[in-house]
Amino acid sequence: MSAPPMGSVAIVGGGWAGLACALKLAQAGYAPVVFESAPEAGGRARRAAVEGSDRDNGQHLMLGGCQSLNAFIQAAGIRLPRVPFQYQSGSRQFAVPVKAGRFGLALSLIRAHGFSWYERYRLVCALGRLQAHGWRVAQKQTVADWLQQTKQPARLINDFWAPLALAILNTPLHQAAMWRLAPVLRDTLGQGGSALALFQPGANLSTSIVDPIVSAIKQAGGSIRCGERVLGVEPTASGYQLMLNESSLGFDHVVLAVPPWSLKHLTLPSAINNGHWAARFGSQPIATVYLGFETSFRLPSPLLQISGPAPGDARVWAMDRAHCGEPGVVAISLSAEGPWHTLSWDALAQACYKALQQAVENLPPCLWQKAITVQRATYAATPQAFVSPAELTPLPGLHLAGDWTHAAYPATLEAAVSSGFAAADRIVQAKT
Numbered sequence: 001m002s003a004p005p006m007g008s009v010a011i012v013g014g015g016w017a018g019l020a021c022a023l024k025l026a027q028a029g030y031a032p033v034v035f036e037s038a039p040e041a042g043g044r045a046r047r048a049a050v051e052g053s054d055r056d057n058g059q060h061l062m063l064g065g066c067q068s069l070n071a072f073i074q075a076a077g078i079r080l081p082r083v084p085f086q087y088q089s090g091s092r093q094f095a096v097p098v099k100a101g102r103f104g105l106a107l108s109l110i111r112a113h114g115f116s117w118y119e120r121y122r123l124v125c126a127l128g129r130l131q132a133h134g135w136r137v138a139q140k141q142t143v144a145d146w147l148q149q150t151k152q153p154a155r156l157i158n159d160f161w162a163p164l165a166l167a168i169l170n171t172p173l174h175q176a177a178m179w180r181l182a183p184v185l186r187d188t189l190g191q192g193g194s195a196l197a198l199f200q201p202g203a204n205l206s207t208s209i210v211d212p213i214v215s216a217i218k219q220a221g222g223s224i225r226c227g228e229r230v231l232g233v234e235p236t237a238s239g240y241q242l243m244l245n246e247s248s249l250g251f252d253h254v255v256l257a258v259p260p261w262s263l264k265h266l267t268l269p270s271a272i273n274n275g276h277w278a279a280r281f282g283s284q285p286i287a288t289v290y291l292g293f294e295t296s297f298r299l300p301s302p303l304l305q306i307s308g309p310a311p312g313d314a315r316v317w318a319m320d321r322a323h324c325g326e327p328g329v330v331a332i333s334l335s336a337e338g339p340w341h342t343l344s345w346d347a348l349a350q351a352c353y354k355a356l357q358q359a360v361e362n363l364p365p366c367l368w369q370k371a372i373t374v375q376r377a378t379y380a381a382t383p384q385a386f387v388s389p390a391e392l393t394p395l396p397g398l399h400l401a402g403d404w405t406h407a408a409y410p411a412t413l414e415a416a417v418s419s420g421f422a423a424a425d426r427i428v429q430a431k432t
Contacts, residue, residue, distance in 0.1 A: 010242050010251040012230045015043025016413055017401045018257035019213050020072050020420030026220035028428055037229040041214055047206035050290055050370050056204045058288050059319055059333040060413055065187035065195030068418035076216040085196040089159050089305035119156045126150040127189055135186040137178045140383045146178040162314040163305055166335040169381040169410045170284045177383040180410040203325045232267025239397055255423045257401040271394040281385045281404055286377035287334040289352040292368040295328040306359040309351035310339035345371040378411035379404045399423045
């Protein structure tokens with residue numbers, strides 16, 4: 001067993017939480033070691049080979065209001081352009097200029113097409129009520145309960161709230177905790193155009209962000225060990241011992257930046273009840289359907305809302321991938337378990353094409369199609385799914401990180417990065 005230097009840190013999991021923790025520690029003078037069982041880092045937000053090209057393994061919108069995410073990419077020297085948030089759903093069209101403040105956001109809503117005056121009134125009233133209460137709601141209140149309480153019209157729920165909340169929370173609305181949605185609304189719709197502006201990577205997320213982040217970590221003195229699975233963590237007299245397939249390594253601090261269901265596959269100290277976390281948080285699936293057209297094809301809007309692929313499904317989001325260097329490619333994202341989940345991959349892709357046909361006049365023939373389903377993509381954002389501050393460090397020097405450990409945000413890149421930063425801060429503070 002080799003002896004690493006004092007202050008050594010092992011990070012189990014090379015997703016965005018683990019990478020954020022590693023980058024912050026490396027730039028603070030530590031030499032963190034990231035252990036990732038997959039062939040490359042990036043977690044769910046990494047590339048996958050689809051039809052001979054590297055494409056995102058899922059769709060992730062990055063908004064200007066995401067402060068930790070913004071700090072993360074800036075710390076690695078990454079510069080991404082921002083574009084206005086705009087989407088279309090049937091007759092509804094909504095666009096917010098990048099520099100629009102709160103007044104500009106209200107003006108954009110007034111100018112939006114396809115919203116009745118009553119819908120605009122109820123929407124503004126709901127957001128105003130949230131703001132008046134400090135963007136806080138009852139712990140047990142679900143999104144469905146809140147929508148009913150604030151008297152949101154059925155059509156507005158169908159065309160606006162349901163697709164939005166499902167994309168953010170990845171949990172059915174009658175199960176999803178409103179306290180997870182409220183802070184996202186605060187930092188986006190509650191702030192104005194700059195907070196709603198979209199970061200626009202010019203390629204897949206691995207190429208645009210993950211690869212530069214990995215390079216920045218290595219340049220700052222950290223290291224990434226991909227394809228290396230950690231089997232367990234054991235306390236020692238001076239710290240912790242990581243058990244690997246054919247060896248073990250000692251560290252002063254260990255950060256477990258893995259999903260809650262992955263903890264039960266590790267041998268861990270008794271202070272961490274492995275099965276407890278998986279049961280408390282559950283899981284929800286996400287599917288991405290890629291449809292390929294001639295390279296000249298474009299959607300009428302960068303974000304297009306279309307009917308769900310199966311009866312009973314909420315409306316879903318179709319994204320034009322031209323800005324990512326994939327002209328003619330449309331990605332359709334399906335969030336949370338629903339009727340779509342019972343369809344085979346081929347049937348799901350065909351149903352999505354038919355739904356797109358209904359939304360886009362004279363839609364050209366689809367040249368290829370591919371569905372990618374992640375069965376346990378995120379935790380289920382139910383009211384009881386949370387980690388208390390005391391549980392973040394179950395033992396001195398042993399830390400939990402990951403989007404599921406965030407105190408307020410749901411399973412988003414912002415939550416993952418923020419949790420990684422927080423774990424790094426705890427380690428630095430422990431030394432002082």
